Structure formats: structure tokens, C-alpha cells
Amino acid sequence: xxxxxxxxxxxxxxxxxxxxxxxxxxxxxxxxxxxxxxxxxxxxxxxxxxxxxxxxxxxxxxxxxxxxxxxxxxxxxxxxxxxxxxxxxxxxxxxxxxxxxxxxxxxxxxxxxxxxxxxxxxxxxxxxxxxxxxxxxxxxxxxxxxxxxxxxxxxxxxxxxxxxxxxxxxxxxxxxxxxxxxxxxxxxxxx
Amino acid sequence: xxxxxxxxxxxxxxxxxxxxxxxxxxxxxxxxxxxxxxxxxxxxxxxxxxxxxxxxxxxxxxxxxxxxxxxxxxxxxxxxxxxxxxxxxxxxxxxxxxxxxxxxxxxxxxxxxxxxxxxxxxxxxxxxxxxxxxxxxxxxxxxxxxxxxxxxxxxxxxxxxxxxxxxxxxxxxxxxxxxxxxxx
Numbered sequence: 380x381x382x383x384x385x386x387x388x389x390x391x392x393x394x395x396x397x398x399x400x401x402x403x404x405x406x407x408x409x410x411x412x413x414x415x416x417x418x419x420x421x422x423x424x425x426x427x428x429x430x431x432x433x434x435x436x437x438x439x440x441x442x443x444x445x446x447x448x449x450x451x452x453x454x455x456x457x458x459x460x461x462x463x464x465x466x467x468x469x470x471x472x473x474x475x476x477x478x479x480x481x482x483x484x485x486x487x488x489x490x491x492x493x494x495x496x497x498x499x500x501x502x503x504x505x506x507x508x509x510x511x512x513x514x515x516x517x518x519x520x521x522x523x524x525x526x527x528x529x530x531x532x533x534x535x536x537x538x539x540x541x542x543x544x545x546x547x548x549x550x551x552x553x554x555x556x557x558x559x560x561x562x563x564x565x566x567x568x569x570x
Numbered sequence: 571x572x573x574x575x576x577x578x579x580x581x582x583x584x585x586x587x588x589x590x591x592x593x594x595x596x597x598x599x600x601x602x603x604x605x606x607x608x609x610x611x612x613x614x615x616x617x618x619x620x621x622x623x624x625x626x627x628x629x630x631x632x633x634x635x636x637x638x639x640x641x642x643x644x645x646x647x648x649x650x651x652x653x654x655x656x657x658x659x660x661x662x663x664x665x666x667x668x669x670x671x672x673x674x675x676x677x678x679x680x681x682x683x684x685x686x687x688x689x690x691x692x693x694x695x696x697x698x699x700x701x702x703x704x705x706x707x708x709x710x711x712x713x714x715x716x717x718x719x720x721x722x723x724x725x726x727x728x729x730x731x732x733x734x735x736x737x738x739x740x741x742x743x744x745x746x747x748x749x750x751x752x753x754x
Contacts, residue, residue: 387746392690393712398599400613402591403620405584411621476629477622477647479639482725483706486646490653570703 426464433460440516448519455512466504470497484570491567498560502553510549517542586627590640591620597713598623598644604697604709605648606655615651622647634722641710641723649702663701666708666737670744689746696745707734 440453517538525534602616626643710720717731
């Protein structure tokens with residue numbers, strides 16, 4: 380393969396490449412295994428702290444005796460937070476142990492299907508749990524708990540705008556995930 | 571009892587890994603080159619493959635050969651890596667059929683010597699544009715595996731593998747055939 384019209388042998392060319400790196404030693408592998416376990420533990424702690432922060436954040440609304448709707452809404456959002464954290468924990472379990480038991484095309488299809496299903500279902504397990512609580516909070520603000528320093532009309536406009544922004548954010552998240560799922564579905568069909 | 575079992579599994583994992591690396595270190599590094607162009611990310615990928623192999627041996631049941639297991643775990647790990655990068659880089663991957671009309675948009679390396687190094691760079695670049703199923707078949711072919719073994723690893727019939735290899739040779743002839751050289 381030096382400009383001469385000789386046979387091009389891609390297999391020999393490919394296999395003749397020199398190695399650039401030494402393989403990982405067993406000591407390095409064991410260190411990495413321990414680091415993975417630590418990472419998983421730290422991630423779990425972060426999730427628990429995030430839950431505690433959200434629960435603490437909605438506690439003032441929970442203590443709003445003037446508005447049972449806001450109390451109920453705060454309680455529902457706390458429950459939704461714990462539910463979503465559990466779902467994230469369940470779905471994003473520490474790198475599953477790799478498998479060589481399935482043929483590559485089956486494993487590839489399974490991975491695409493797993494990712495597609497995660498994106499498709501994001502509305503159900505990530506967004507929907509928060510909707511009842513958010514709705515009750517907004518209704519509670521509208522009917523039972525006006526901002527004392529503000530005219531009611533202005534308060535209502537702010538509530539409408541806040542609701543619209545939250546709804547828009549939820550819609551965008553849902554649409555982006557559906558688009559991603561559609562792209563993956565196309566690739567699954569091409570297999 | 572549980573502790574003794576765990577120790578046995580760990581020892582077996584270590585033995586399998588040591589054996590795998592002794593025979594397949596070169597193939598795994600070539601595989602990582604075919605899946606990742608960036609040198610830093612390539613080293614990360616290679617280490618990810620080594621680690622995945624070691625972890626996988628905890629589940630190796632001997633129903634397939636060790637070589638089949640190793641290639642499957644390595645390719646699955648690399649394919650997951652590419653899937654993650656695709657989302658980040660928005661790179662479109664092609665099939666073997668589309669590769670015939672592929673034009674590399676990158677500029678040729680002016681310092682690359684003519685001949686084998688340039689041919690290898692071009693071959694690697696072409697492989698990196700392939701979508702997963704075709705890339706896996708091509709790489710296993712380049713490692714010298716027989717059609718039956720490739721089919722076993724990939725889950726394809728030997729006939730389907732032979733068709734893809736034939737297609738690959740046609741594409742390589744087209745892409746590299748400046749002086750009338752045939753692809754072996």
C-alpha cells in the first residue's frame with residue numbers, strides 16, 4: 380500500500396497498529412471498583428438531601444392554616460418529590476453489571492428500547508406526580524390566600540402568569556423527551 | 571460462607587480479566603480507536619472497557635466462549651459510549667450502504683505520511699461514521715474473525731455477515747482504489 384497497485388489488505392493494516400497504552404492492572408481495577416461504590420453512595424446522599432431541601436422548602440406552605448388547599452398542595456408536592464427521587468434511584472441504578480450473554484444486536488436493541496421507554500414515560504413518572512400538588516397550591520393562592528400587600532387583581536395576574544410559566548416548562552420538557560423517543564424509535568425500526 | 575463465596579468470585583474475576591487482557595489487549599485498544607477519535611476520551615473509553623470486562627466476569631457462565639463474551643462486553647460498552655456522545659455531539663452515523671457515498675468533511679492531516687499511516691487514518695475515520703450494528707461487524711472482520719464467529723457475537727447469520735463484509739470490501743475498493751488495487 381505505497382502507491383503501487385498492489386492488493387490492499389485492510390485486516391493486516393488494521394491489526395498491525397501499535398498499542399499506545401498499557402492495559403489497566405488489577406490494582407487499578409480494584410481501585411476503580413471502590414471509587415464506583417463511593418460514587419454511588421455519594422449520589423444517594425445527594426438525592427436524600429435534595430428531598431429534604433424540597434420538603435423543608437414547602438413546609439411554610441404546609442403550615443398555612445388559612446388555606447387547606449395550600450397545605451394539601453404542599454403535602455402532595457412533598458410526596459411527589461419522594462416518589463420521583465425513588466424513581467430516579469430505581470431507574471438510574473449504579474452502572475448495571477455489563478453482560479456478554481446476549482448477541483450484540485439484541486443488546487443494542489434492548490439499550491435503545493430502554494432509553495426510548497425512559498423518555499416516553501417521563502410525563503408519567505417525572506412530571507405528572509407534581510401536577511396535583513402544584514394545581515392545589517395555585518388554587519389555594521387564588522381562593523384562600525391572597526398576598527396582603529397587593530391588590531387582588533394583580534395577585535390573580537401573577538398567579539396566572541406563574542401557572543402559565545410552570546405549565547410551559549412542563550410542556551417543553553415533555554415535548555423534548557417525546558422527540559428524543561421518536562428518534563430512538565426510528566433507529567429501533569431500522570435494526 | 572457468603573464471604574468465602576465472594577472471595578472465590580473475586581478471584582475468578584481477576585483470573586478471567588488477567589487472561590483476557592493477555593490475549594485481547596491489542597484488539598481492545600484498536601476497538602477503542604474505532605469508537606472514539608478524541609485521544610483523552612479514547613483512553614477513558616479503553617479503561618471503561620477494561621473495567622466493564624472485569625465486572626462482567628462476575629456473571630460469566632461459560633455458555634459462550636470467553637472470546638465471544640469479551641468482544642460482546644467490549645462492543646456493548648463502546649456502543650453505550652457512542653450513544654452518549656451522539657446526544658452531545660449530534661453526529662449522524664451511517665450504514666455500510668451509505669458509506670459508499672460518504673465524504674470525510676475533515677481536512678487531511680498534512681503531516682500524515684502517505685501510504686499505510688494515511689490509509690489507516692482514512693479507514694479508522696470511515697469506521698467511526700458507521701452506526702452500531704455495521705461498525706461491530708466491520709471491526710470483528712478486521713480483527714480476522716470468521717463469519718460464523720462474527721455472526722455468533724453479533725446475533726447475525728453467517729450469510730448476513732458475508733453480505734456485510736462483501737459490501738465493506740466494495741466500499742473500501744471505491745474509497746481506496748486510486749491505483750487499481752484490489753481489496754483482499
